[in-house]
Amino acid sequence: MTTTYHRTTDGQQVAQSEALDERGVLRDGHTMRKHLALMDGAPGPLDDEQRVEMIDRYKARVSSAWRDPGPPLREREARLRDDALAKISDPYERYERRLQDAWR
Secondary structure, X not given: OOEXXXXXXXXXXXXXXXXXXXXXXXXXXXEEEEOXXXXXXXXXXXXXXXXXXXXHHHHHHHHOHHHOOXXXXXXXXXXXXXXXXXXXXXXXXXXXHHHHOOOO
């Protein structure tokens, strides 16, 4: 990976020795640019057969997702949580606690 250093006053590229101090820390008035390549975890190049297979698997997974929505909310736990919230007298604390447990 290539690293380039630039002066912020005029945008000109400078040598590493000018941009970094003796400890290797970037000096004031300089910027550092590095070429990076990021990937999103998608598979590499696919041939037509692999692409069709991947799309079919995705469609099967998405089309049957409504049949099994996940584990049901446990009523007893929800009731205990609601009872605990009702015992809190401060409305702000109750609100924060409700937000804290909203993901459950």
